[in-house]
Amino acid sequence: MIKRCPQHGFFREEHCECGLAGQLILDEARTEQLGRLVAGGLRHFPLDLGLEMDSRGWIDLSKLGEVVQKRHRWANKEMVIALAQSDPKQRYEISNQRIRARYGHSMDIELDHPECHLPRLYYGASEEEADRILEIGLKSASQRYVHLSTTPNKAWDVAGYRTGNPKVIQVDAAPAREAGVKMMTVNDDIVISEMIPARFLCILASKDIPKTGK
Ligand SMILES: [Zn+2]
Structure with missing residues (x-):
């Protein structure tokens, strides 16, 4: 379930950290359905959904919004943003009107996250x-x-x-x-x-x- 707090944005618990109940954006079942579709499109089969992905894994956010709406009439771009921004595993990132999965791709793409320095x-x-x-x-x-x-x-x-x-x-x-x-x-x-x-x-x-x- 994903909700929105007018002050603090999207969250996945009953209440926002500030105590507000917030507005329901996606119930449990729809979070799951949209989550599977978005993960599939960004990690495994963008071409099957008609999505163009660049060599770093980025996809146009509006285009993805259109694609999810075609699959599920209730879905839209705002819900994709809600899903990405509230993801407990930080699986997605959004930048310059584009979205990508941060990890977990089965396609051969060249990710450009910061270099790790842990020993x-x-x-x-x-x-x-x-x-x-x-x-x-x-x-x-x-x-x-x-x-x-x-x-x-x-x-x-x-x-x-x-x-x-x-x-x-x-x-x-x-x-x-x-x-x-x-x-x-x-x-x-x-x-x-x-x-x-x-x-x-x-x-x-x-x-x-x-x-x-x-
Ligand atoms: Zn809040």
């Missing part, structure tokens, strides 16, 4: 995946960039959704970058990287992973 990064995997990654290096099977976490417990949480016994791989990021691996900061939680050779990777002992209490 170490983390990747959560199942035990079998971890063994394989330590042999062949870390890369995404379906995407151009692999998604890394900025802390070990975030990586643990990510892998915990998929496997009962997550392993956290530590990436020695500084020397990897010196060796030419491009890494970019997407948001506070996520860094995207090109393929990382195995010599920069090791498994983090579970005693070194702070538990989040989830």
